[in-house]
Amino acid sequence: MIETSSLRLTSIYVLVLSFVFAILSFFNISYQFYIWEIFVDIKIVLLPLFLLFLRNEGKFRFSSVFLRKWDVKKNLFWFFIPLVLYILTFVVGVLVGEVSVDIPENAETLILATIFDIPAIFVFSVTSIFIEEIFFRAVLVNSFEKHYGKIKAIVITSVLFAFFNLSEVVSYEARSLLTVSLLVIYFLSVGTITSVLVLKYHTIWLGYSFRIFLATVPMLILPSFFVDSDSFFKTKNFLFFSEGLFFSLLVLCVCIIVMFKVNRNVADNNSGQLIA
Numbered sequence: 087m088i089e090t091s092s093l094r095l096t097s098i099y100v101l102v103l104s105f106v107f108a109i110l111s112f113f114n115i116s117y118q119f120y121i122w123e124i125f126v127d128i129k130i131v132l133l134p135l136f137l138l139f140l141r142n143e144g145k146f147r148f149s150s151v152f153l154r155k156w157d158v159k160k161n162l163f164w165f166f167i168p169l170v171l172y173i174l175t176f177v178v179g180v181l182v183g184e185v186s187v188d189i190p191e192n193a194e195t196l197i198l199a200t201i202f203d204i205p206a207i208f209v210f211s212v213t214s215i216f217i218e219e220i221f222f223r224a225v226l227v228n229s230f231e232k233h234y235g236k237i238k239a240i241v242i243t244s245v246l247f248a249f250f251n252l253s254e255v256v257s258y259e260a261r262s263l264l265t266v267s268l269l270v271i272y273f274l275s276v277g278t279i280t281s282v283l284v285l286k287y288h289t290i291w292l293g294y295s296f297r298i299f300l301a302t303v304p305m306l307i308l309p310s311f312f313v314d315s316d317s318f319f320k321t322k323n324f325l326f327f328s329e330g331l332f333f334s335l336l337v338l339c340v341c342i343i344v345m346f347k348v349n350r351n352v353a354d355n356n357s358g359q360l361i362a
Contacts, residue, residue, distance in 0.1 A: 088229040092145040096226070097246060099136050103129055104249040111253035123206075125214050129253065133221040152224035155289035164283065165295040171336040172307050172328070176319045179326040185308070190316035196306060203302050215301065219294050222247050222277070223284040231285060240281045247277030258311050268324055268331050269311060275334040275341075276300065282341045304328035 088096055107129040110117055117128040140146035179185025190196055222243055230239035251273040255266055280293030305315040308328040317328075325331045 087147055087149065087232060088140060088225060089145045090233050092140055092143075093229055093233065096136070096140070096229075097242070100133075100246045100250055103132060104252045108252040108256050111257045124210055124212075127214055129250075130214055130217050133217055137221070137225065146225075148225070149228070152220075152228070152284060152288060152290045155287065156291055160287070161291055161295040164292040165299050167340065168296060168299045168337075169303065169307075171333055171340070172304060174336060175326060175330075175332050176308060178332065179319070179321055179323070184323040185319050185321040185326050187318070188320040189318060192316070193318070196316060200302055200306050204298065207298055207302050211298065211301065215294065215297050218247075218250075219280065219290040219297070222250075223280055223290045223293055227281045227284055236285055240278060240285070243281050244274050244277035247281075248273040254312065265311065265324055268327075268334075269329060271331060271334045272329040275337040278341050279337050279344075282344050286344055286347070 107117060119126055137146055137148070141148070176185050180187075226243045226246065227239050230242050234242075248270055251269075255261070255269045255273075258265060258269065276297065280290075280296060283293045283296070284290055304310060305313040305328055306317055308317050308319050308326065308330075309321060310317075310328045311324075312329070321327070323330075327333075
């Protein structure tokens with residue numbers, strides 16, 4: 087956990103990284119590369135280095151509690167939750183005439199390739215998604231929650247996470263006010279659901295599984311802002327893209343449901359203590 091006096095410095099550090107690498111991305115200056123099959127993003131690598139700095143200054147103490155809880159059923163459940171939300175997305179898109187079926191000629195190959203990519207992404211994302219989840223969820227959410235409460239922790243961490251992905255937003259070549267807004271909302275929703283999950287279940291693995299799905303499957307279902315692929319459904323309406331507004335709103339609805347469950351459990355526990 088980061089001490090209160092260093093939380094503001096940590097937030098400023100994340101914002102500085104966000105803007106610096108957004109500028110690099112805007113001018114197409116590469117800061118991502120592969121070492122064998124391992125993806126390395128300099129922006130992400132700089133996150134744990136800052137924690138090491140804080141630790142040397144005596145301002146940070148890491149707790150491994152968020153790495154211990156691994157429940158196969160729960161992880162499978164949250165891995166497939168995005169699929170349910172994407173099904174709702176393209177169903178609504180079809181009903182309003184904005185999404186149509188477009189089965190690729192090599193459908194079986196695409197599906198098999200995606201399936202085999204999933205365990206590989208779990209392994210090789212240790213230098214990307216895993217580091218982000220440790221930094222933003224295991225460290226930042228926990229630190230802000232201890233000092234400012236759950237709601238502020240979720241909001242602040244989600245906003246910082248969205249800013250941290252600003253480089254991804256500006257890397258989209260056909261960017262406009264609409265697409266930038268949609269992508270910011272998308273990263274806010276992803277940051278929110280993963281923050282809610284870590285506060286609810288005290289583990290980063292559920293949010294990690296959720297994000298692994300987002301890194302592998304969605305572009306196979308619907309067009310993506312970032313990846314050109316042969317999706318099974320096509321649309322020209324950005325609202326129904328795999329990172330579009332409709333999916334983001336559904337994610338935020340799931341956040342509300344989980345938070346409601348958290349508050350209900352807290353109320354039940356308090357009632358039980360009063361009765362006892």
